[in-house]
Amino acid sequence: GSGGFRKRKHDNFPHGQRREEKENVNPPSALMTSFKSFQLELDTRHDKYERLVKLSRDITIESKRTIFLLHRFTSAPNGEEILSESEVKLDAVRRKIKQVAQELVGEDMYQFHRAISPGLQEYVEAVSFQYFIKTRSLISVEEVNKQLIFTAEDREETTNMTSNSHDKEPHTWSLKVTPVDYLLGVADLTGELMRLCISSVGNGDIDTPFELSQFLRQIYDGFTFIGNTGPYEVSKKLYTLKQSLAKVENACYTLKVRGSEIPKHMLADVFSTKTELIDQEEGLP
């Protein structure tokens, strides 16, 4: 009765193709055998790709959270605490990147580049933001890559008992951020710096905006130097970068012209209206 029905339904649905294949070619022909190996190869490749996409998404989310955390830096009195907390978060991100590096052992990194590129860009953004807050300068691509060399020792916390000392040495993994990923991450960084600038004015910090405008100008000059040598995405970001720079430069201008006239406690109001005005010009909410 119902049992038979269920069985038949089960037979029909997921194994439909296999049934037909049996009907058509009883002894597996050379063609079918090779297609079976293709199936295996493609499935392996797709699985790896999916795993990398998932890792990339995790990296993106954690990096974004780190950036939000770092935005609290200027307003909070416990600055050091936030910095060390961000370091912990970035370490967690790097552990994910280590997993990516392990997935890519023996593979051509560019084959799976599309899967991991968004995560890496976000990571560059987070790590360069932290670096800027700490040192007031731009992290280099070499510096970023230096932090992405992993050894098996990092893992010992969890697998201390099982790891053998002799296989420790060959187990290093590394991932290299491509110049383009780095550039795109840095371009995103400028957006964060613009936000930092506006919010620091809100806190009555008059010096940071000028420092930031100078820094952003350097980056902007750098990007214009690259111009259209880079791929299309880079030149696309250049436009947003220009807008960020304009906002910061206008903020500095207002500070210079009106800063002496306005009492310090009212500065925040001046800028909140000012930024709104700019946002409206772009048609953003």
Add this chain to the structure above:
Amino acid sequence: MSVSEMFAALQGALGQDQDIREEIRKVVQALEQTAREILTLLQGVHQGPGFQHIPKKCQKAREHFCTVRTQMESLKTKFPADQYYRFHEHWRFVLQRLVFLAAFVVYLESETLVTREAVAEILGIEADRERGFHLDIEDYLSGVLTLASELARLAVNSVTAGDYSRPLRISAFINELDSGFRLLNLKNDSLRKRYDGLKYDVKKIEEVVYDLSIRGLNKEATVGGGGEK
């Protein structure tokens, strides 16, 4: 390092990249030219008298593949060997086209599907990624799908030319190919899109076979050997 120095270094790297791409593009253009020549040559089989000259045409095509091999050899030298997928999209299209042409030649000669290893050999490249410039599996499969639509056309034209047995053989071949492709779990990408076209080729060939059988022409083909003399 100052910001401007960093960007200068990056610009240098990107500039080198561009040079490599330029070099690759030149070789790929030459490859496309050769591929067009081979295609023109093989297109001849669709015309009536062409059916008699199939072996000769295949022979000529194989000679052209020598040029392909030397061009591939020069393509290999244009970029670092471990960065195949970085520049993959530049030669992807032409490589698929060449796979199709090689598969077509092999089909016309022996009526079998060329293996991935055999195509790689005809093109002078490797089948395995580990051993250097290789043939990506998706490119191979794409090329094979192009072969399917070409064979659907060949089935129609061979009837016109009076060869009634060929469509039956093509039909058996395409059916096997179809069940082979059904084994694959394709993602929603370009290969999948092209695979979706395979069923129309299958249908078309089945229609040709149907037309032949209701007129009893398929029996004549199996008994008398059809238009081949």
